Amino acid sequence: MKPEEIRLYGDPVLRVRCLPVDAINDDVRTLAAKLVATVDYAQGLGLAAPQIGATWRVIVVVETQDDERKHHVVVNPEIISACGEDISEEGCLSIPGIYASVKRPQSVVVKGLDIAGESITIEASGLMARAFAHEIDHLDGILFIDRLSIVKRGLLRRKLKELKKRAEGKMSSTR
Ligand code: ZN
Numbered sequence: 001m002k003p004e005e006i007r008l009y010g011d012p013v014l015r016v017r018c019l020p021v022d023a024i025n026d027d028v029r030t031l032a033a034k035l036v037a038t039v040d041y042a043q044g045l046g047l048a049a050p051q052i053g054a055t056w057r058v059i060v061v062v063e064t065q066d067d068e069r070k071h072h073v074v075v076n077p078e079i080i081s082a083c084g085e086d087i088s089e090e091g092c093l094s095i096p097g098i099y100a101s102v103k104r105p106q107s108v109v110v111k112g113l114d115i116a117g118e119s120i121t122i123e124a125s126g127l128m129a130r131a132f133a134h135e136i137d138h139l140d141g142i143l144f145i146d147r148l149s150i151v152k153r154g155l156l157r158r159k160l161k162e163l164k165k166r167a168e169g170k171m172s173s174t175r
Contacts, residue, residue, distance in 0.1 A: 001030075001033045001034055001036070001037040002037060003034075003037045003038040003040075003041035003042070004034050004037070004038045004052040004053070005052070005053075006038065006042060006047075006051055006052065006093050006094060007050065007051055007052065007053055007094055007167075008094055008095070008096070008163060008166065008167035008170065009094055009095045009143070009145075009160060009163045009164060009167060010163060010164030010165070010166070010167030010168055010171075011094075011167050011171060013050050013053050013055065014050055014051070014094055014138070014141065014143065015141040016050055016055045016141055017139075017140050017141050018048075018049060018050060018054075018055045018056055018057045018139040018140070018141075019055060019056055019057065020056075020057050020076050021056050021057055021058065021075045021076055021113075023117075024075065024113065024115065024116070024117040028056065028058065028075065028115070029115060031049060031052075031054050031056060031058055032058060032060070032073045032075075032115050034052055034054075035047050035048075035049065035052065035058065035059070035060040035073065036060055036071050036073065038051075038052055039060050039062060039071075039093075040062075040069065042093050044062070044093045045061065045062050045064070045127070045131045046059065046060060046061040046062060046131040046132075046134060046135045047059070047060050047093065047135065048135045048136075048138030048139055049138075049139070050138055050139070050141075051093060051094050051138060057075065057076045057077065057139045058073065058074070058075050058076075059073070059074055059077055059132075059135035059136065059138070059139065060072065060073045060074075060135075061074070061124075061128060061131045061132050061135055062131070063128060072122060073114065073115050074110060074112040074113070074114070074120065074122070074132075075112055075113040075114070075115065075117075076112045076113055077110050077111070077112035077132070077135075077136050077139070078110065078111050078112060078136070079105075079108050079109070079110055079132065079133065079136060080109050080110070080111045080121075081108070081109045082105035082107070082108045082109075082129075082133075083105060083106060083107050083108075084105055084106025084107055085103060085104075085105065085106060086103070086104055086105070086106045086126070086129075086130065087101050087102070087103045087104075088101060088102070088104075088127075088130065089101050089102075090102040090104075090130065090134065090144050091144075092134070092143065092144055094143070095143065095144070095145065095160075095163065096163070097159065097163075098145070098156055098159055098160070098163070100144070100145065100148055100152060100156065102130075102134075102144050102147050102148065103147070104129065104130045104133045104134070105129055105133060106125060106126070106129060107123065107124065107125035107126075107129050108123075108124055108125075108129045108132055108133060109121060109122070109123050109124075110122045110123075110124065110132050110136070145160065
């Protein structure tokens with residue numbers, strides 16, 4: 001599977017509330033494979049469907065252990081419980097070059113379906129919990145910069161504007 005182009009900040013698809021998947025079919029399996037191929041190509045820790053232009057509730061979170069990358073593809077993911085608080089620096093493949101500290105739960109329990117359609121529950125903490133929270137936000141059109149204070153976002157305004165311009169230029173040249 002070839003990696004897909006990652007949609008950048010400014011692309012309206014990143015603001016869409018994605019639809020739940022009601023049946024795991026070939027389209028969903030293909031979407032999952034594309035997410036995995038793209039997140040690996042970008043060497044990211046997670047990716048959500050809208051980042052490659054699909055508006056279904058599907059994410060992948062990568063667990064790294066030594067040099068191994070284990071992919072957790074979750075369909076219709078939901079955080080069913082969260083605990084603690086952790087403030088760490090975060091970035092996003094759709095917002096390249098911008099990093100900021102974001103408050104996230106220290107640990108989460110995520111429920112959803114795997115790619116075989118089986119119900120799964122994943123307990124995650126630290127970086128993985130952060131990745132799940134970040135990717136699930138994407139499915140509701142929420143970006144990590146939305147979780148910053150107005151002051152912090154203000155400091156990033158110019159950089160974000162430049163990114164948006166770039167994304168808009170890209171969109172008009174491909175359509
Ligand atoms: Zn992201």
